[in-house]
Amino acid sequence: MRKYIINSIFLFAVIAIIVSCQNQETIDLQNYMSNGKDIYKSRCQNCHGENGEGLGELAPPLTDSVFLKTNKNRLACFIKNGANETLVIHGKEYKEKMPAFPELADIDVAQVMVYITNSFGNKQGFVPYTEVSKQLQNCK
Amino acid sequence: MNKIISYAAASLLFVSIFTACKQEKKLPFYGERHAEVVKDAAGVEKIDTVYQTIPNWAFLNQDSVLTTNKATDGKIYVADFFFTSCTTICPTMHRNLMTVYNDFKSNPDVMFVSHTIDFKYDKPSALKKYAKKLGVDGPKWQFLYGTKDSVYTLAEKNYLVAVGEDSTAKDGYIHQGYLVLIDKDRRIRGAYDGTKEDQVEQLKKDIPVLLAEYKK
Structure with a gap:
């Protein structure tokens, strides 16, 4: 009987740790999402639109989940350094230059990236800013 | 009995006051104005x-193509x-102006005129x-290029929109995001902040009001 109780307490503790870990990530995600939304509004929305719909052929939409997935290691670099190449999004070519935002800190870039990749119908999940910092050091 | 009559009289009075107040809505006039002695058709x-006026x-x-005020003469237009x-306010301005353009696309009496202030590149x-x-x-929305002097003077003296070069600004220029509504007689009848959706909605409501002034 005693063994049974100890075992169940141990099991309960393990489950509690796992659950609380997930909670921490969910909290982080929510945190990034709400901060990211503010940054999006002030820096990105004027061209990319409130719902990530883009602007004609001047600014591409942010709703192409396939593009976001295949380029997920470059997104942070696009956000911070801008883009000056032809990008194919939803099968259409976009050639306009995107401006750089050098004033954004790594954590800002991470937050706005997480916001974009988990809004407008995208669902790529959480990326911590340590990961984003690494990506930013390897920008071409 | 007397009470009923006075009630009826009072309510009649109210109704007549309220209906009398309903006059045709007119848009205001902006800018300088002065009084002038003119002769009417009868010579009085x-x-x-x-x-x-613009x-x-x-x-x-x-x-x-060299485009002049003849393109907009006899029309109301948004400048x-x-x-x-x-990369700052213009995308929002033109995203919002696009919705106005689409609403009045088929109306031959409405035009759109966008002046560039980047005389070096645009x-x-x-x-x-x-x-x-x-x-x-198509020609309904004109994008116009001119010298710095001509465009900047027109903006500040005539359309009452502040523009300027500013090397400290992110893109090198600063300007106000007003959409200016001009009537068929070249007078300024409205100015709407093109970056604010509610003001652009007001512009969409005011264009028909202005058009109605000319329907007689």
């Missing part, structure tokens, strides 16, 4: 108010100042590319 002299102009449009490489070919990418085709 009377004093009239003269409002500020002077004659001539610029190259997105098709490199604004922007530049193609602007040559007609750059404007054409921009218009095409924005999704605008």
